[in-house]
Amino acid sequence: MFRESVRIAFHALIANKMRSILTMLGIIIGVGAVIAMVSIGMGVRDNVQSSIASLGSNMLIVSPGSSNSGGVRGGAGSMITLKTEDADAIREHIKNIDYVSPTVSKSYQVVAGNQNWNTSVQGVTSEFMSIRNLTVGSGTFISEQDLNSRTRVAVIGATVAENLFGEMNPTGQNIRINNTPYKVIGVLDSKGQSSMGQDQDDIIIVPLTTAQERLLGINYIQSINIQVSSAEAIDQVQAQIENLLRQRHKIIGDKEDDFTVHNLTSLLEMMTETTGMITLLLGSIAAISLLVGGIGIMNIMMVSVTERTREIGIRKALGATYHNIMMQFLIESVVIGVIGGLIGILIGCFVAVLISKLGGLNTTITLAPIIISFSFSVGIGLFFGIYPARKAALLDPIEALRYE
DSSP: OHHHHHHHHHHHHHHTHHHHHHHHHHHHHHHHHHHHHHHHHHHHHHHHHHHHHHTOSSEEEEEEOOOEETTEEOOTTOSOOOOHHHHHHHHHHOSSEEEEEEEEEEEEEEEETTEEEEEEEEEEOTTHHHHTTOOEEEEOOOOHHHHHHTOOEEEEOHHHHHHHHTTSOOTTOEEEETTEEEEEEEEEOOOOBOTTSOBTTOEEEEEHHHIIIIIIOOSSOSEEEEEESOGGGHHHHHHHHHHHHHHHTTOOTTOOOSEEEEEHHHHHHHHHHHHHHHHHHHHHHHHHHHHHHHHHHHHHHHHHHHHTHHHHHHHHHTTOOHHHHHHHHHHHHHHHHHHHHHHHHHHHHHHHHHHHHHSOOOOOOOHHHHHHHHHHHHHHHHHHHHHHHHHHHTOOHHHHHHOO
């Protein structure tokens, strides 16, 4: 009897092809929208996570505070408060730290032959490579000897190499920074763009001491990059660094710190939570169309019951039970939900891929939203099909046969 109910249900849907297709349309759009929107949200989340992770794992960044002159406050990092000795003290006195690298940076117009390029020049120590997860594609990185000798050497990013040297291998070539020659000793492997659109390969790295004395003419540093041994120790290390620097800078009582310690792990958690909420919001908005599709199923099934009143009367007169009629109409509504859900999955995945290819926005398609949206579409078909199916099953066969 179940097989017969299925056959009758499919026959009824095929007999009204256009109506069935239009009814499925709401489910198709709903499922497709949920998958596409959630994939966009998850793509944004993954971009943010990879962007922050590219800066280094378990990382703290110490930067100067904002200056205050005559009541006029400067921007963040405008104070001159951090010294190389601060970085040395952190390395010496704080436990659970793997690497420490003080840094300075400034933009310069860099020249190589008849080519020139404006880029950020950063002065760092040899530990910077490990902190930022950098790898050298050709050549070598900054060494301790380069730092001690204040050598005029440079490691350049892939973007700088392409714009200054084209297809030629830059290793061993000379570039001019601030009209001073520097020898290229290495080229970094490409890291691509960050989630904020920043080109991470548009950089030149020189020894910290060289940048301080030969380029900038300063005796202070602009930031301290620190890699903590484990994520569990990062909050404790941050507190210890703050206490150490307050002691070194003679900051007592309630006096405001002249530095800021940024915790990238906390930033990553906050950004992940934010993008998760955005993904949920996008998915919820798209799910509304699934609900509208369910109402469409109920509406069409009600019309179908009215049109097929005599058919129902004849089936009841021939011995069809309440459960037979109920099963037939429920199967029809569930089939609409299943077929609409499957087509919606295909369209949703296609749209997500299309957005990634043409829109330049990374999308992440996972199994969870596909399963949830498909289950929801089948559930909606079942739920919104109950009332029309029950109405059909409760029809009086005599009254149904009299229906014109």
